[in-house]
Structure formats: structure tokens, C-alpha cells
Amino acid sequence: MTQERSGLTFYIKYKKITCTALVLAMSDVADAIILLMLRWWKQLAIGFAVVLLPAAASADLLQSTHFRLNPDTADTFGGIGSSAHYGLTDAGGETAVGAGSSSSYKLGQGYVASLPQSIQLSVLPSGTYAYWPMDTGSGSQAYDVSLNNDQATLVNAPTWTTGIVGQGILLNGTSQYLYTSNAITAPTSYSLEFWFKTTTTSGGRLFGFGNNQTGASGTSDRGVYMTNSGNLSYGVTNGTNKTVTTAAGYNDGSWHFVAATLGASGLLLYVDGVKQGSDTTTTTAGTYTGYWRFGYDSLSGWPGTVTSNYFAGTLDEARVVSRQLGNSEVANDYTAGANALRGAFTIPNITPGTSQTYNVDAVVRTDAGGYDLSIQKPQPFLHTDGTTVLPDISGTISSPIAWLEGTTKGLGFGVVSGTNVEGKWGTSPNFTYAAVPSSATIYHSRSGLSGATPETTTIQYRVDTSSSQKQGTYATQIIYTATLKP
Numbered sequence: 001m002t003q004e005r006s007g008l009t010f011y012i013k014y015k016k017i018t019c020t021a022l023v024l025a026m027s028d029v030a031d032a033i034i035l036l037m038l039r040w041w042k043q044l045a046i047g048f049a050v051v052l053l054p055a056a057a058s059a060d061l062l063q064s065t066h067f068r069l070n071p072d073t074a075d076t077f078g079g080i081g082s083s084a085h086y087g088l089t090d091a092g093g094e095t096a097v098g099a100g101s102s103s104s105y106k107l108g109q110g111y112v113a114s115l116p117q118s119i120q121l122s123v124l125p126s127g128t129y130a131y132w133p134m135d136t137g138s139g140s141q142a143y144d145v146s147l148n149n150d151q152a153t154l155v156n157a158p159t160w161t162t163g164i165v166g167q168g169i170l171l172n173g174t175s176q177y178l179y180t181s182n183a184i185t186a187p188t189s190y191s192l193e194f195w196f197k198t199t200t201t202s203g204g205r206l207f208g209f210g211n212n213q214t215g216a217s218g219t220s221d222r223g224v225y226m227t228n229s230g231n232l233s234y235g236v237t238n239g240t241n242k243t244v245t246t247a248a249g250y251n252d253g254s255w256h257f258v259a260a261t262l263g264a265s266g267l268l269l270y271v272d273g274v275k276q277g278s279d280t281t282t283t284t285a286g287t288y289t290g291y292w293r294f295g296y297d298s299l300s301g302w303p304g305t306v307t308s309n310y311f312a313g314t315l316d317e318a319r320v321v322s323r324q325l326g327n328s329e330v331a332n333d334y335t336a337g338a339n340a341l342r343g344a345f346t347i348p349n350i351t352p353g354t355s356q357t358y359n360v361d362a363v364v365r366t367d368a369g370g371y372d373l374s375i376q377k378p379q380p381f382l383h384t385d386g387t388t389v390l391p392d393i394s395g396t397i398s399s400p401i402a403w404l405e406g407t408t409k410g411l412g413f414g415v416v417s418g419t420n421v422e423g424k425w426g427t428s429p430n431f432t433y434a435a436v437p438s439s440a441t442i443y444h445s446r447s448g449l450s451g452a453t454p455e456t457t458t459i460q461y462r463v464d465t466s467s468s469q470k471q472g473t474y475a476t477q478i479i480y481t482a483t484l485k486p
Contacts, residue, residue, distance in 0.1 A: 119366040121482040126359035163316030173312025177296035189263035198313025203306035211290040216298040227304040236285035244277030263324025273334030355464040370447035370485035377436040392435035400432035418457035
């Protein structure tokens with residue numbers, strides 16, 4: 001049986017929470033850990049930030065009859081089933097075979113049904129089209145851990161190397177790049193995010209969309225490229241090429257975070273969390289079918305001095321979100337990555353009496369006939385004063401309640417979409433909500449599955465406070481668990 005743990009955590013000011021990028025197939029429980037932060041601002045607003053990260057290793061959970069994972073200080077895997085920080089030991093069954101795989105277990109990024117009745121749980125913000133952590137560490141694929149399975153194939157053997165978080169991919173600037181597997185219609189409103197570092201003076205395309213899967217595309221846009229001087233340009237095509245370009249160069253050998261968005265707010269380019277280019281008159285782009293590309297595509301017709309279409313440098317933590325992110329969301333994603341975390345989820349600020357919601361997708365991949373999803377909050381939302389608590393709503397998982405706007409106060413959650421969702425959770429617009437329990441409790445049970453098609457169950461968190469709630473930061477941990485059904 002298989003376990004893969006992926007988690008959500010987040011960056012708290014002045015404190016970094018770190019954990020390990022880990023995929024281990026050998027158990028029947030998959031966990032996803034969430035740390036949530038609420039901040040009560042002086043302007044009577046609440047901020048909410050969450051960051052996606054593979055969960056920390058647990059020697060107690062990550063073991064089986066034959067193998068046990070022995071953690072030391074925590075890091076990614078390397079070599080044949082081991083690294084400087086982890087060792088895979090045989091407790092009486094079989095030896096490690098190949099690059100961290102055998103008939104009984106698998107180490108690596110991405111889901112593989114190496115045994116009957118295996119399971120993987122990923123937790124992502126709703127609206128994520130694809131997320132490539134680039135943590136595979138070996139082989140020729142960078143896995144997309146979203147529901148869409150838009151895996152990226154490495155061309156001409158780029159080098160797996162250290163990334164901003166976990167692993168990254170080093171490209172040589174002459175022949176190496178990545179392309180994705182799914183032919184899709186170019187998105188209309190979207191956001192690209194990724195990290196890079198380089199010292200190249202030849203320019204090159206870092207990340208974008210093109211109509212050809214391999215080779216040079218005849219049509220390519222929605223992309224970010226670098227000029228020889230290190231300036232970053234981001235452009236779309238809609239009859240003519242529209243671009244925005246940074247004033248500064250970024251080929252200084254340091255890690256930099258890029259967000260490139262398109263939507264009602266215009267064509268926007270951010271570097272390291274700060275907007276560096278904008279065209280508010282360009283809100284749409286042409287429609288065609290194509291693929292996401294990393295590290296190479298044609299730059300013919302695009303402005304700027306660029307010697308090479310190939311990018312020489314390291315890429316990491318790439319994602320596509322199917323909407324235009326706001327300034328604060330981009331800034332939080334940068335802050336998270338700069339502190340070795342994977343990204344931030346940000347709910348809009350609210351005022352007391354007006355609730356805000358935030359949706360999270362629990363993506364389950366399994367070849368079993370069913371599974372249970374559980375949730376727990378071992379500790380309350382606690383203020384940094386160590387005493388004041390953000391209350392839970394009164395509903396329970398067995399008896400969720402309707403949300404009365406302006407009256408219901410505290411934090412609750414509900415199941416707002418999925419397959420065969422229990423009727424107690426209501427339907428739109430009349431969803432019901434429950435407090436997150438202190439001990440693991442099943443909130444959704446699924447039966448009748450066949451094959452290994454991934455499924456998504458969406459949880460909606462909802463929060464409101466009274467005006468008397470103490471200002472400051474409230475934090476807690478929420479744990480998801482996916483368990484195979486007999």
C-alpha cells in the first residue's frame with residue numbers, strides 16, 4: 001500500500017516553518033497538514049495566509065513490515081533511496097533496488113500505483129491549473145501534482161539540482177527545455193509563477209505557452225523571457241505583440257520570483273513580490289491550442305536584444321493559476337518562497353459582520369475502491385499572547401449548521417463540491433458548516449471507485465469575527481487524512 005503526504009503550512013512573520021519534500025509509498029494513510037494564520041488588523045480586517053508544502057517526515061507513520069524511514073535533520077532524497085538526512089533501512093523483506101524503487105515501495109515525486117490499493121493526497125488552492133514543484137530529483141519528468149496531471153518532460157537531460165525549495169532544474173542554454181503533455185486552450189485570465197536564478201548574458205525564454213509541444217512554436221505568447229542585459233519581459237499576442245519589461249536586470253546569480261498575470265487589471269509583471277511592469281489596457285490575448293513550455297521557445301518578433309531562445313539557468317516551483325492573482329497574493333507567495341516555503345494562500349480582508357471564504361481542493365489518487373477523508377485541528381486558533389482564542393462556530397461534522405451572515409462568528413468549514421458529497425453539507429448557495437474538530441473525524445466517505453482517476457473534494461473555510469475580538473495574529477494547525485477503505 002502507498003502513502004504520500006503533502007501539506008500546507010505558511011509563513012509567520014519572524015518565524016520560518018520548514019518541512020521535508022517527501023514521497024514514500026508504503027502505507028495506507030495519506031496526510032496533508034495545514035497551518036492557518038488569521039490576523040486582525042487595526043482597520044477591522046482579517047487576513048488569512050496559507051502556504052503549500054510537502055509535509056514533514058514522520059518515522060512513526062512512514063514505515064511498513066519491510067521498510068522504515070529513519071529521519072535525521074530533514075531534506076529531500078538523493079541517491080538510491082537515501083540522502084545525507086534520510087536512510088531507508090530493510091527491516092526484513094527486500095533490499096533497495098534501482099533509483100529508490102522496488103516492488104514494495106517508491107521514493108520520488110508524483111503518484112505511482114506501485115502496489116494494489118495505494119493512495120495519494122494533495123492539497124492545493126482552488127483554481128490551480130498546474131503546479132510543478134520540480135522535485136522529482138531524477139528521471140525525465142517533472143510531475144504536475146494538481147488534478148490535471150499535466151506532466152512536464154525534460155528534453156536533452158537537464159540537470160536536477162538544488163532549488164529555492166527542495167529540488168530544481170538546471171538548463172544549459174543551448175539545447176535543454178521542458179514541455180507539458182496536455183494540449184489545452186490558451187487561458188484567458190491566468191497567473192504564472194516561478195522562481196529562477198541565472199548569470200546568462202544571452203537571454204532566453206523562461207516560461208510560457210506555445211502551439212508546438214517540441215521545437216520552435218509558430219505561435220507563442222503568455223510567456224516571460226530575458227534579454228541579454230538581464231531585463232525580464234512578459235508578453236501576450238492579440239493581433240499584435242504586447243509586452244511589459246522590467247527596468248532592472250536580474251541575471252545576478254541570485255534567486256528571483258516572477259509572477260506574470262493577465263485579466264481585468266491588465267498585463268502585469270512582478271519580480272520578487274513587487275509590480276515591475278504593467279499595461280492596464282491589455283486585458284485579453286488570442287486563443288489557440290498549445291502547451292506550457294519551460295526554458296525554450298521561439299522569440300521571433302518579440303522586442304529586446306536576445307541572442308538565444310534557450311535559457312541558461314535554474315528553474316523551480318512553477319505553477320499556473322486559472323485567474324489573475326492580486327498584489328497581496330503575489331507578495332505573499334514571494335515571501336513564502338524566500339523563506340523556503342512553497343507558496344501562500346491569501347483570503348481577502350474582511351470587516352466584522354461580513355464573512356470571507358477560502359476554498360481548498362483535496363485531490364485523491366487511489367486504485368482502491370474507496371477512501372475516507374478526515375480533518376482535525378489539535379489546537380485552537382490561538383493569539384500570539386498565548387491566551388486569546390479565535391472561536392469555532394457551533395456546528396459539528398455530524399450536524400453542520402447554516403451560516404447566518406452577520407450572526408455566525410468564528411471559523412468553520414464545509415464541503416462545497418466533490419463526488420457523492422453527503423447531503424448534510426447542503427448545496428449552493430445554502431451550504432452548511434462545521435467547526436474543525438480537535439480529533440480526526442471523517443467529513444467525507446467515498447465508495448464505488450474504479451481505476452486510479454484522481455478526484456477532488458473542495459472544502460470551503462468561512463470566517464467572521466465580532467468587533468470585540470482582540471487584534472493580532474491567530475494561528476493553528478489543521479490536518480487532513482485520506483485513508484483507504486477496506
